[in-house]
Amino acid sequence: QQPVQSPQAVILREGEDAVINCSSSKALYSVHWYRQKHGEAPVFLMILLKGGEQKGHDKISASFNEKKQQSSLYLTASQLSYSGTYFCGQAGGTSYGKLTFGQGTILTVHP
Amino acid sequence: NAGVTQTPKFQVLKTGQSMTLQCAQDMNHEYMSWYRQDPGMGLRLIHYSVGAGITDQGEVPNGYNVSRSTTEDFPLRLLSAAPSQTSVYFCASSYSPPADHDQPQHFGDGTRLSIL
Numbered sequence: 395q396q397p398v399q400s401p402q403a404v405i406l407r408e409g410e411d412a413v414i415n416c417s418s419s420k421a422l423y424s425v426h427w428y429r430q431k432h433g434e435a436p437v438f439l440m441i442l443l444k445g446g447e448q449k450g451h452d453k454i455s456a457s458f459n460e461k462k463q464q465s466s467l468y469l470t471a472s473q474l475s476y477s478g479t480y481f482c483g484q485a486g487g488t489s490y491g492k493l494t495f496g497q498g499t500i501l502t503v504h505p
Numbered sequence: 506n507a508g509v510t511q512t513p514k515f516q517v518l519k520t521g522q523s524m525t526l527q528c529a530q531d532m533n534h535e536y537m538s539w540y541r542q543d544p545g546m547g548l549r550l551i552h553y554s555v556g557a558g559i560t561d562q563g564e565v566p567n568g569y570n571v572s573r574s575t576t577e578d579f580p581l582r583l584l585s586a587a588p589s590q591t592s593v594y595f596c597a598s599s600y601s602p603p604a605d606h607d608q609p610q611h612f613g614d615g616t617r618l619s620i621l
Contacts, residue, residue, distance in 0.1 A: 438609035485603035
């Protein structure tokens, strides 16, 4: 079963912040975040392992709350290059070997 | 530094034809997988393999076969193509299965398949 992402789409101006949420009905052991530009392959952003972890690099960070079975991706001071579709994926536990992605969140950053 | 190589990049088939989508990686990754991507559906897992000789089904395996005779190659076979299989197909690999490890997936550039 796929994780559910919200919102489905976000439109920002440069410099604004955004949050993308990912929730699952199954126990999460790890959450994976990827970004995909139109016509290209998905590109790895970060992985969070269970334990209430937070990670970040540059102005993109994420949190993982395994009790709530939720993860959130935070994009601060957005840049034009942040535009794309963001996918969260869940793995581990009874889903060992499977990385199941959500339906994606389309992020558009305007000048 | 090839990474994950998918061939062909584009293909048009007629209903009922068979075809094999090729995927090869040169990173000595044990784990490989196939996804299909359709508008609004995200990436859906078709089949995956945790090592040579071992394969298993993902979320949408019907109509597709796979085998893993070597660590490097993981071909995806469409036995009798149907219009519903029109999609973009991505192959991915990682050092170990995506479970409790922080191993990223490396994606190929995709194969755009149209079935008439």
